[in-house]
Amino acid sequence: MLMISVIGILGLCIGIIALRLFYLSSATKGESIAKYYRPKSALLVLDIQNDTLGIPLYGNTEPLMANINKAIEYANDTNMEIIYTKQEFTGHPLDSLLTGGMYQANSEGADLYDELSIQSDNIFSKLRTDAFSVELFENYLIKNEISTLYIVGADASACVYKTALGGINRGYRVIILEDSIFSVKRDKLNTMLNKYQSKGIEISNMKNFIQTQTINF
Template sequence: MDLILGLVLAGIVFLMANGLFKLLNRPKIIRIDPEQRPNTALLVIDMQTDFTKNHDKASKHSAFELINSLAMEKQRTGVAVIEIRHVFVALHEKLFMRMTAGGAGVEGSPGIDRDDALSFQADQLFTKHQMDSFSVPAFESYLDQHKIGHLYITGQEANACIQATANGALARGYEITLVDEGILSADQHKWQKNRENLLLKGARIQ
């Protein structure tokens, strides 16, 4: 009993320390000047087999169809298509995902790569380890270098990485458009509330 309690307490301390580390080391938020960012990009977030398999077939088919069509349309007009994928690397996250989701999203998982239903070739790929895509400095640098100030957002999961990235973009002064039919959610009721909050903060919806 004492051993179990000790392990539980050790786990809690580890999680608290990890959370504090992330808090202290998160990227500094620097607001952009929209007038200096006339360009647009399409984001396709976490559309990896390990994650898309959790959504129903009808929703996936509709989302993939729209994202593929939108990606080709944007690229024809010179708009960058940026693909972002998530990989769990923290020890506690990998243990949790192995215990609860068969290792989905963990390094080495056969389903870590993009879902085969994506038919386009992205202009740029970034790998993140946190929900917010802005946790990747190279992603923010790319947007800066290409003078991108408007983001069309698609992908999954609506109430996690989509929401976090949208909030990260709004906090930095980006204009964002949520491509609603191209966003997958496991909880539509929750997404409706989160989407409304994003709209109140200045997001647009398509």
């Protein structure tokens, strides 16, 4: 009986952890955006924080950071909306376990990366991988009649992917700059990019982004 009780408790704990992980990592759904008369684009910079740049699996992050900052500068020069997100956990007992203590709210690790170019005050904190889980973020996009999102940041198989899906689920045009996204699974990045495209997410790069913004501007 004792063994059965222990197994039951372990099963319950595993189930609770699995439910929490699913909640944190799932893409959200919402109402389709309106057809705007003059739709705008925005550059969305996902989770470039001190903890992010401290992940050793990313290897040499300098080229990626150079591209991300370059995208931000071009967006700023062409008056494109620039939006930043921060992953922040606020005290749920399972979150520290699942994240290894990273991205804790009000910690230095959760701050935007020291060398990240900050060109706007549009900074949204999120608990879940999908930025669309934040009502203030979604409302900002609607208020500013944004219909196209260019996404850079971290991570290709988590927040980038799930936020992109959240956008697709609402009718946004979503474009990933492939040379400006982090991935701990670098050997599987091409597989992820193919997965993006199968979901209707577009793939571009810094060169095309700059050319497009220069023409539109």
